[in-house]
Amino acid sequence: MAIIKEGLRPGGRSARVQESVHSAVRELLEAHERSSVTVPMIAARAGVTPSTIYRRWGDLSVLLADVALARMRPDSEPANTGSLRGDLQAWAEQYLDEMSSEPGRNMMRDVQCSQTPGYCVSILSGQFQAIVDRYPDNTPPSVDRLINLLAAPTVFRILFASAPLQVEELHELIELALQ
Known part of the structure; x- marks a missing residue:
């Protein structure tokens, strides 16, 4: 029996989560003072759990850096x-x-x-x-x-x-x- 290995799909779930979180960060930074933006706020706006953000980015500063680099x-x-x-x-x-x-x-x-x-x-x-x-x-x-x-x-x-x-x-x- 052959084992089929599949790689990450471009544009798959991971890309959709990243785009959703990035969009949430951009929207929140436009609407709120930077110091008041939190991971739970971003997660709620993006439709993901805070643990998804912590697992992927580690902390808020790394997420903000990732969004800044993309911009x-x-x-x-x-x-x-x-x-x-x-x-x-x-x-x-x-x-x-x-x-x-x-x-x-x-x-x-x-x-x-x-x-x-x-x-x-x-x-x-x-x-x-x-x-x-x-x-x-x-x-x-x-x-x-x-x-x-x-x-x-x-x-x-x-x-x-x-x-x-x-x-x-x-x-x-x-x-x-x-x-």
Whole structure:
């Protein structure tokens, strides 16, 4: 008698539970103060038991990090303005705008609890790689250089300074990265 092994089905029960819980978290964070959101509230909204959440995510901070990481995945390729400088400016200005908002700041704080270190850098690397791949004749800066000179100071200032970078400062960093 042959034994048939079945793997996890994409889009199966596990995916439905994850989507339901993620949706519940997003809805609750829009409707309530972040500090008042609890696992039982999320479970009730998602139609699962709290033990399902604890079994899958461990605790609230890990769940919030998972939701934040899912939200950080870009919906589309970076803007194509026709020039490397223009693409970097469009990317940097959008990133600054999104991440310096209250939801963006919360998302970055949540990601710090992620169980997949380096995931944010891989997302940013993919965005920068898509930009530099458009301009192979320009000898574009490396992806690491762009992360170090554009993304890192932007995130640092948003999280730890009294004010985020100004757009003019971003443009100066782009000029530095292109040297």
